[in-house]
Amino acid sequence: MAVPFILDTDSAQDDCVAILFGLLDPAADLRAITMVAGNVGFDRQVHNAAMTLAVADKVGACPIHLGCSRPLMRAWEGAEDVHGDGSGGLSMDVPDGMVSNEGAVDALLRMTSEEPGELSIVAIGPLTNIAAACIADRTFPQRVKSLYIMGGSNNGRGNITAAAEFNFYVDPEAAQIVFDAGFSDVVVLTWDPVTLTDALLPRLDYEELCAIDTPIARFFKALCDHTLAYDESVGVPGSTHPDSMTLQCLVHPELILAEAPYRVDVETTSALTRGYSAMAWDKFEATANARVIERADSAAFFARLRALLETHTRPVLPISGL
Amino acid sequence: MAVPFILDTDSAQDDCVAILFGLLDPAADLRAITMVAGNVGFDRQVHNAAMTLAVADKVGACPIHLGCSRPLMRAWEGAEDVHGDGSGGLSMDVPDGMVSNEGAVDALLRMTSEEPGELSIVAIGPLTNIAAACIADRTFPQRVKSLYIMGGSNNGRGNITAAAEFNFYVDPEAAQIVFDAGFSDVVVLTWDPVTLTDALLPRLDYEELCAIDTPIARFFKALCDHTLAYDESVGVPGSTHPDSMTLQCLVHPELILAEAPYRVDVETTSALTRGYSAMAWDKFEATANARVIERADSAAFFARLRALLETHTRPVLPISGL
Amino acid sequence: MAVPFILDTDSAQDDCVAILFGLLDPAADLRAITMVAGNVGFDRQVHNAAMTLAVADKVGACPIHLGCSRPLMRAWEGAEDVHGDGSGGLSMDVPDGMVSNEGAVDALLRMTSEEPGELSIVAIGPLTNIAAACIADRTFPQRVKSLYIMGGSNNGRGNITAAAEFNFYVDPEAAQIVFDAGFSDVVVLTWDPVTLTDALLPRLDYEELCAIDTPIARFFKALCDHTLAYDESVGVPGSTHPDSMTLQCLVHPELILAEAPYRVDVETTSALTRGYSAMAWDKFEATANARVIERADSAAFFARLRALLETHTRPVLPISGL
Amino acid sequence: MAVPFILDTDSAQDDCVAILFGLLDPAADLRAITMVAGNVGFDRQVHNAAMTLAVADKVGACPIHLGCSRPLMRAWEGAEDVHGDGSGGLSMDVPDGMVSNEGAVDALLRMTSEEPGELSIVAIGPLTNIAAACIADRTFPQRVKSLYIMGGSNNGRGNITAAAEFNFYVDPEAAQIVFDAGFSDVVVLTWDPVTLTDALLPRLDYEELCAIDTPIARFFKALCDHTLAYDESVGVPGSTHPDSMTLQCLVHPELILAEAPYRVDVETTSALTRGYSAMAWDKFEATANARVIERADSAAFFARLRALLETHTRPVLPISGL
Ligand SMILES: [Ca+2]
Numbered sequence A, B, C, D: 001m002a003v004p005f006i007l008d009t010d011s012a013q014d015d016c017v018a019i020l021f022g023l024l025d026p027a028a029d030l031r032a033i034t035m036v037a038g039n040v041g042f043d044r045q046v047h048n049a050a051m052t053l054a055v056a057d058k059v060g061a062c063p064i065h066l067g068c069s070r071p072l073m074r075a076w077e078g079a080e081d082v083h084g085d086g087s088g089g090l091s092m093d094v095p096d097g098m099v100s101n102e103g104a105v106d107a108l109l110r111m112t113s114e115e116p117g118e119l120s121i122v123a124i125g126p127l128t129n130i131a132a133a134c135i136a137d138r139t140f141p142q143r144v145k146s147l148y149i150m151g152g153s154n155n156g157r158g159n160i161t162a163a164a165e166f167n168f169y170v171d172p173e174a175a176q177i178v179f180d181a182g183f184s185d186v187v188v189l190t191w192d193p194v195t196l197t198d199a200l201l202p203r204l205d206y207e208e209l210c211a212i213d214t215p216i217a218r219f220f221k222a223l224c225d226h227t228l229a230y231d232e233s234v235g236v237p238g239s240t241h242p243d244s245m246t247l248q249c250l251v252h253p254e255l256i257l258a259e260a261p262y263r264v265d266v267e268t269t270s271a272l273t274r275g276y277s278a279m280a281w282d283k284f285e286a287t288a289n290a291r292v293i294e295r296a297d298s299a300a301f302f303a304r305l306r307a308l309l310e311t312h313t314r315p316v317l318p319i320s321g322l
């Protein structure tokens, strides 16, 4: 049976790949997309998500709910140097009705109330929406089956600063609120390791995938070219897929090859280490609040990615540039 | 014309006096009470507010909306050592319907949307609800006429710690979010000075007021006796009325004898100075985000308090202990 | 009997008045001047101290030891906007030998070892030297009779920021080290209150003092004119004399009209409140580590200042501009 | 020619191995041992160092100078759970004269003044002494040839907390002062990686070394047994030798297989991440202040360790328990 979940995203680059998996992987039952401020301008993120639905020929299949347009306490900081506009300059006329009138936090609260304990959440941007839902309703966490988070590093390298990964850095207070909120099952996929090890596609393999002759594969190339060029310029040797890997770990748990319980806290008070994820393993005897993925099945993941890109779709709306 | 506003409160002791003013002062048009975690247990606060409506014979006149049951990021810390249960052991059977089904944040958002620019808010507890409304809708501040806040000290003494006043200490992140949120008119009444100077009722005057033979005056005594005893034990020579003074400054602005623009920020990163309100006056050339009241008309305020306590009401519901 | 002490100073403006008291008040037995980075450039401070000795005709009477040229962890920040060069453009050829070859920290350690329990210290600049002496020898504090500190505010206004007074702001880590170091008697004279209340000389009185026809009075005017103009421009209505008042409180303890035990800690972790002095009074039941002066005898102090300025000296070295 | 240096140490376990290398490796010219508060009680550390000199038959060959008995701003925290007493219960009557009357900071300042630019320092404990020398004399760093530091982790796991390695955790302010002090050549060997990778001796190899029949090998076993047992209990699979590896990297630079310039800062403001070493690689374009060793020659190091332990010495003083 397909896994039902909501995808909370700052859609640019691999977020869109995650949306594609959500829409087209038979094991995934994507119920809603909730949008949070992160990678690129908020409107651009919405545009990117809408195009992704169109490419997958799934317009109308999944609502897009707009969420928090900035972090709880901090000014918004994006990653446009990394991602460009997040979809390689593609554009589309977004028809009325693709964006729901219901806000993201309201949707999160309502949907989990309608099916308490049934829905999971995959959160692949800053955790502002999830924290806002916790603030609005302290019983919200109890109604969520599993919360899968892409964020932080497990005692490894950051990307936005040496100490911090982007999602937690952008809204550290939100991240800390979420880790303190009492979700019954939190699973974290980090930047280092896992993204830098198991969700990294070397250029040759990347180009092979890009050569697939489908609209989705062409869209994939548009999504990822800018980020790959950036990554290579800073010594990351391949195309990075943390968000889609996180989603895949929910719907295909056998992809998780190693995980362990950790106490995760996020630095909110220091300028030097803002957004650092302190991940304490069993040695430190703190009460664990998350399962942290330590190793994932890279081969299986990229096989799924290839299958995704080979899917033939008929994009329902014209996308300029594709 | 009466001033329309919402009262955001952690109702115990002087919060209840403020509610009485809101219900009975002809210049006040109290539209709703929103409840926030603060002084005493959340349920007890609701109980205190309900009794206050009953004493004023205003059951049904003003909805009570329940808001955030804890601060944004911190564990709740109350002030039961100061206030006891906040109403001197009184109790009442609270009838169904006194508490609205609509939450406080939803009510704040809805009411300000229905009358944008018309309603003010008087916030006399921790600022969690107000911050949550800002997080849920970043345009909310623009719809509020004036936001009157009881909190902080103006380069003076704290009360919960040497450095910090209770309301800002309990939820400093909420306070900082509110001061950063872009409200067009924020007015702050602080603990030191103003509460300790102009909203302080010496014991003799207090006892004179308590001797008035009305249900409201008896209720007033029940509300305030515990706090007065505490205050005297720590060197504060009288009964303190910051919350009702703040409300009165909104509805009778002539009570404000001196005020100045300040840049107000609240300490969120340090354990030592948690909740300290940094209030920078014009010397420091920071952009002001609040008018801070420096002196208020004590005589006029206490004359109004006397008139309030002399009001004859017929409490509609029996209150045990009154 | 005269009170023996070492004066630790960032000599500009009122620091130099303090030196004059140390040299000329018969109740004061000034054994050494130790120089610490603070108000103005380090070399200029030394120059100011040397001129002060010359004006008092005390060249050779008291060694000047050079101490820490910057704070422990922070970049040096001066107050040249407040003080100019600290002595109104006066200058002098400083003869060899006025500055000791022994450093300030070495001198502090040696002198207190030679007379353990006999010498007091009056610290009227950032506390870098005193902290460095504690670091170098953890038994140093036990050898000091009393440590008089000018710094901080007692739950009042700062001067360099809204929250912080200059001396503690410049080197907050040093200040915290000193308050934690175990000195048996620490006395603090703050900016607000006491400086702003009892050590404030209104302009008319100031001008009357400046009109006294002695070299010292002319020197006094050169020292203080710039600071007075600055103070008036920021709403401080008079010439401020915190440093000389602190020294006088040591040698004439009857000047202290009110004091109380406090727990003093200095903020080192927050950017917003850097250098704030948290001063907790008895209510908070923390272990006191200082006596904080709450009120001083203004009239007696300024009478002593007048007597000082009326002292006729024959400056031994020519001072250009005097 | 042998490399001249001072060893700054909190001598327990591998610190003593480092001392042995300093005394017996012909390439090392150990001029002085300076003692800093760290691993175990200060007096016990001195005892451990003295026994190490005795075992090596080097009593009198190298002075021991006592330094800072506690961190700059923090209470001392040791690692007796890890190291026991640091030398496996051995004891010795320490003869007069093994400990110098000159303090560690004075010795550091004097020796580097006598041979400016000639002496290196190997700092294998908390950096309190080195920071204190910088505070006492801001020109001290310029006189040091190279400063080799064991401390921190390079975007990896801590040991005393998840985020922090012991030496930097114990005195983070000292560490930050040192990294800011302007040393011309700073080399850092971290806990993770390098200690956990290249300075880790598996139990079988460890036991083989312990079986060597020399006083030094028996001493080595006494030093390291407790720590190995602790390490194994927390998942570190072998005996750790960070301090002796750091020293070896100075005297045999060919042991350094990979290094890179980094900007190193140490967290001083946060409780969560106290002592975390933020190590920013070239991507972040901060000005580098250290060379951080990324990989060391494990085989060569352990070959040198074996040779050390095979050295036949005649311990000059009886050591109880050996
Ligand atoms: Ca994302």
Ligand SMILES: [Ca+2]
Pocket (backbone or CB within 6 Å): B009, B010, B011, B012, B015, B038, B039, B124, B125, B243
């Ligand atoms: Ca209140």
Ligand SMILES: [Ca+2]
Pocket (backbone or CB within 6 Å): C009, C010, C011, C012, C015, C038, C039, C124, C125, C243
């Ligand atoms: Ca001074």
Ligand SMILES: [Ca+2]
Pocket (backbone or CB within 6 Å): D009, D010, D011, D012, D015, D038, D039, D124, D125, D243
């Ligand atoms: Ca060590």
